[in-house]
Amino acid sequence: METESLVETLEAAGLSPYQAEAYVALLNLGTASATDVADASGVPAPRIYDVLRSLEDLDYIETYEQGSLRARAHSPSIVLDDLRRRATRLEEAAEEVEQRWEEPELEAGDASIVTRFRTVVERAESFIDEATHQILLSTTVEHLQELTPALRRATERGVSVRVSVHTEKEDLPPTRDLFEGVCLEARHRPLPAPFVALADRRRASFAHHPDSYDRYGVLVNDRTHTYVFYWYFLTCLWEPWGTVYDATGDGLPAEFLDVRHLVRALDDIAWEQSPVRIKVEGQWTDTGEECTVEGTVVDVRVPFGSEAEMGFELAGQVTVDLDVDGDFVSIGGWGALVEDIEATRLTMVESPER
Template sequence: METESLVETLEAAGLSPYQAEAYVALLELGTASATDVADASGVPAPRIYDVLRTLEELDYIETYEAESLRARAHSPSVVLDDLRNRAERLESAAEEVEQRWEQPELEAGGASIVTRFRTVIERAEAFITDANHQILLSTTTGNLRRLAPSLRDAVDRGVSVRVSVHTDEDEAPPDLDLFEGTCIEARHRPLAAPFVALADRRQASFAHHPDSYDRYGVLVNDRTHTYVFYWYFLTTLWEPWETVYDATGEGLPIEYFDVRHLVRDLRAIGWEDAPITLRVEGYDTKTGEESTVVGTVVDVRVPFASESDTGYELAGQVTVDLDVDGEHVSVGGWGAIVEDIEGTRLTIVDAPPLD
């Protein structure tokens, strides 16, 4: 580093211009009289004594009398420690500025646009950590590995976690060991896709694929906006792709995160021919409070009459009616209004074998 640059750096670290110039000059001179330091540094002679005393107070130099005031630089360890401490504080300040700018506090009903993917995945990690019921995730294998500890903790808490892993066309399929303990079901999309993390139907973290022209992220803490990301996840990142990992195994219970998936299997089983017991976890649509009921399926109402191979339709109202200890309870999906319960986790706990 040239002398001029060193002086400027010391000024940025907190020294005055005269202090920085005098200290650099003294480093080159070793030991010198105040007059020689003034001549070498360009500090005005009337000011050099105050400058040297200030540097001595900072432990940068020491002065002594030998016919005239003389000065010598201290061992640089003190200066180096001071500069490194200043550098650490500056680095911390830079990180704090970045965090406060990139990660505005998300209030209820809020949404933010961010420019760094790191912010998106850090918020996703926080959403996963705080989730109580459900996590839906679209990610690469690399980012899944990063989020795996938080996902395992969520699974251990009883959170329903489903993951859609996307890979490039020339990339190998994900190793199934990657899903062990991190989710209850995983699907593989052999096509690049955005990063999407949804938690408890109210928080969303979204970022375009890194190769996309549009490079920004969206953070949401709002049920209505998260609902849009949910439908994108369901129709584009989940439903069309093959299941590659299923921790539930064969037999009962069978868990669903969407009422339409449940209806598909109810029609395949033939719910009218044998009693099917369903446990529903969700929210009371009148009070908004969490609700869990267990009852027998007595009706399935769908807006389509066709008995297609999939029995799966995206549009329209889908309702499952239950008999809960003699009381009628209707169950709808995300955004249910007219039903009694908005189901977030629907589990068949007793039914005839599914062919």
């Protein structure tokens, strides 16, 4: 590095122009009088004494009297440590600037476009850590492993977690141990897919496959937009694919992802012939207040032509009516408008007769 460039770099690291000039001159001279340093550096003679003492205060040099004020550079280890600390702070500042530019704080109702896939995964992790009800995740094995600690914490605090893992067609299906303690249920899609993380029906973190041409991500803090991502997750990333892990077991209680899944299960067990009791966690559609009710199924309203056609249908209203201590309460799924409760968690529990 040329002398001029070294001086400029030391200035950028925090030294004043005079300090940088004097220090570089002293490095070249070894030991010298204040006058010689002034002559070699171009620092005005009246200023050289103050400049040398300021460098001594920084532990860059030491001064001593020998007929006149003289100076010599300290071992460069002190200077090197200082410069490296400054370099580290600059690097951290650069990363912080990039992060703040890439990760704007999401206010309610916000949606943001980001350009780094890394940002999408990092924001998904924060969504998972803040979730209280439900997490739906579409991811690769690699990113699932990265998010596993956050998913475990969510599962431990009672959040309902479901994961769709996608792999290349030639890859083996993921093993059960990948999901133990991480989620309630997992499915495997043997095709590449976008990264999708949905938290509490309000927050969404989405990005195309990292190898795709369009490399951008979307961050959402809004129920309406997240609802669109939910249907994409349900129809393309969840419903068509086989289950590879299920922690719910075959007996009761049994938890369901959506009211449509509950209806399908009710049909399978012929609910009209044997009372079935359902616990519902959700919110009242008229006030938005959270609620928990438990009651017996008294009716199932579906948009199908006959019971024989009953299955997982995507269109139309699906409602489950409960008798809750003598009151009839209607239960709908995400986005429910005409029902009494929008369910966020549906659990089939033991009926009184069983």
